[in-house]
Amino acid sequence: MTITARNLFTGASAPAGVEQCLTLFESANVRVERIVSNTHSSPADFWYDQPEDEWVMVLRGQATLEFAGGGSVAMRAGDHVTIASHVRHRVMETGADTIWLAVHVKPQP
């Protein structure tokens, strides 16, 4: 049996202002995603409101998350947070070709 590694940094570039998502692993319960954000922010007054928990880290670059209840968190490479279900949040800003790694717990039937 041959297992080949893929590299997460390959092709990790997006046009300015754009966010690109790539699924790296998926099972019935979880989805692991690479997100490349190049000087991207969520639309004004847009809030993510997810039914399940998400764990996310910055792999390269920097970013700031904003929370609907007030407050924000500035993140650099290696920083990680857990965003509990229904904690409304948005991407306030990201640096050039910032890479996120997101682990999404999938809703269960």
Place this chain on the structure above:
Amino acid sequence: MTITARNLFTGASAPAGVEQCLTLFESANVRVERIVSNTHSSPADFWYDQPEDEWVMVLRGQATLEFAGGGSVAMRAGDHVTIASHVRHRVMETGADTIWLAVHVKPQP
């Protein structure tokens, strides 16, 4: 509500020959783990044989995984593989203070 980021590289050092695990996120379905391996290898003739899939990447350093059916995969920073359930594998070698990020799908009742 205040969310604080933790940094994955903080304290990411282990004694020579040792592997240290830290759970970063856990839910009913998934566990995300940081593994620091400092010139570590699995015991000879030891094979991991896991009931569920695992997705793993090298965040820093380098490592080689070996598979029971023959073959190995050399991994550097950014490289990731999916190890399907019951694919027997072991850590052949790692570099100094190599950091893995592992996403373990948990067995379901």
